[in-house]
Amino acid sequence: MAKVLVLYYSSYGHIETMANAVAEGARAAGAQVDVKRVPETVPEEIAKGAHFKLDQAAPVASIADLEHYDAIVIGTGTRFGRMSSQLAAFLDQAGGLWMRGALNGKVGAAFVSTATQHGGQETTLFSIITNLLHFGMVVVGLPYSHQGQMSVDEIVGGAPYGATTIAAGDGSRQPSEIDLAGARHQGEIVAKTAAKLFG
Template sequence: MPKVLVLYHSTYGHLETMAEAVAEGARSVEGATVDIKRVAETVPDELARASGYKMDQEAPIATVDDLGNYDGVIVGAGTRFGTASAQMRNFWDQSGGSWQKGQLVGKVGSAFTSTATQHGGQETTLIGLIQTLLHHGMVVAGLPYAWPGQSRIDEMTGGSPYGATTITGGDGSRQPSENELEGARWQGRYAAETAKKLIG
């Protein structure tokens, strides 16, 4: 049965919430085991607190040694100037040993993100994360248009064929909408189902 890691970095809690929804979707696949872990914060503690970072996140800190233990890795990181947050990039920059051993080759990779605005680099961030997953030899599961919420135009909403997204607002006050959370659940389920098929 598939083992899935939901690996995220969340500054203000939006991606923590999305990660929980992704995990919920993955756990709906019969037999799936799902862990939620986060990457280490690289911003000094004093500065993080002064900047209002959400410091009380329950997920344990992941290490690159964890990666090889899973059949699927679903990665969530916020957007910084059109690419993934430095904290997530730092984590993957340490994964050379895993890459050399081919630990993720043929396993499922997937990505989700958030931005402050509707056009704040969601797709470029996802593509950047997907490129990293492909370099590790992973089979990528996105968020296809088979999920009906992808095509909604009756509300402002995240969502991309490359992965689930949420929009936080410039001041971070907007929380993930039900449509965005449903997209995250759909993607988590899809990734876990794909991993289950691959391991046969």
């Protein structure tokens, strides 16, 4: 049974919701799945003032956790077209794992949220994917077997590089069923790929 970690940072809960959908898809494909989040770096009083969602159920991950999984799926909201500083600060601590090649050959994937349809979804995905490749991981995207990403009938997330959602500038839009289906599908593909490599 493949062991999958869904690792995320979510200020307002959109990526938390997507992370749980990724985990659902991976579990449905037979994987053992943990959902963890990276530490918050914003002082608590500022986070409360900005209405961050601070009651997230997922435990906080440590860098030492990462090498114990066959696959790691990483999600974050965008910050000006790249990953959040919270996620970057966490991954920047993984130099020891990189030096030892501890993640070489493991499966990696990315998912993100932006305020707008063209607000850096693909560049934010690639800011994560770049890290995954430096760690020596085998990258899994979101192929067009998730047909929902091709819809033009409504606002939809999704790219061949990973599952996405659009939150709106005020955060009022929650992940749609198409967005969540993309996240579940990516989780399923990650789990199946890890099972083939490590099963």
